[in-house]
Amino acid sequence: MTRWLIFFFILPWTAVQAQDNFSEKNAIERLITEHYLVPVYLGTNLETIKQGFHEDFRMYVLDKGKLSVRTREEWIERLKKSREENKTKRTYAWMFEVINVEEQTAVAKVRINENGSIKYVDYLTLYKFSDGWKIITKQFTTY
Numbered sequence: 001m002t003r004w005l006i007f008f009f010i011l012p013w014t015a016v017q018a019q020d021n022f023s024e025k026n027a028i029e030r031l032i033t034e035h036y037l038v039p040v041y042l043g044t045n046l047e048t049i050k051q052g053f054h055e056d057f058r059m060y061v062l063d064k065g066k067l068s069v070r071t072r073e074e075w076i077e078r079l080k081k082s083r084e085e086n087k088t089k090r091t092y093a094w095m096f097e098v099i100n101v102e103e104q105t106a107v108a109k110v111r112i113n114e115n116g117s118i119k120y121v122d123y124l125t126l127y128k129f130s131d132g133w134k135i136i137t138k139q140f141t142t143y
Contacts, residue, residue, distance in 0.1 A: 024133075025099045028106055028126060031133050032096075036124075041092035041112065043083070046076055054127070054134040062139075090114055097121075104128040118143050 035052025038044050050072065057072040070078070091114070098109040104127055112120040125137045 021101055024101045024106070024128075028099050028101070028108060028133050029096055031126075032108055032110065032124065032135070036135065037092075037094055037110070037112075040079060041094070046079055046083075049076055052133075052135055054129075054136045057135060058137050060137065060139040091116070092119075106133065 031052045035048050039046050039048050053072050055072065057075075059070045059075050061068045061070065093113045095111045095113075096108060097111055098107065100107045106126040106128070108122075108124045108126065110122045110124065111118060112122065114120075120140050120142055122138060122140045124135050126133050126135050128134075
């Protein structure tokens with residue numbers, strides 16, 4: 001009899017957990033899309049990045065075996081400069097391969113295509129603050 005009681009208590013709890021996890025994943029996907037992918041790859045206002053990226057955000061870049069770290073502001077300035085220098089028309093598409101949520105922590109893996117070919121795979125880490133999810137780190141692979 002005890003085993004059945006445990007089963008009846010666990011089943012509704014896991015269903016609630018799955019629902020909460022689903023809504024958190026949706027919130028994270030929306031945040032990454034609106035405050036990262038669209039401004040960077042579709043050319044909208046780069047200042048909207050600040051709404052989705054924590055002020056202490058860091059981007060880790062491995063170039064020729066050397067690791068460098070960029071702040072949110074340094075990254076935004078590089079994006080602005082790149083826009084001014086490069087006027088070539090490109091098309092972008094992206095796919096969320098993973099969004100994993102554990103309480104107030106999350107990880108997202110995003111595959112980004114440029115002109116129909118894989119260009120980047122981004123790994124983003126997020127924390128959930130009192131005002132919602134914020135991206136705190138980014139590292140990536142370039143093809």
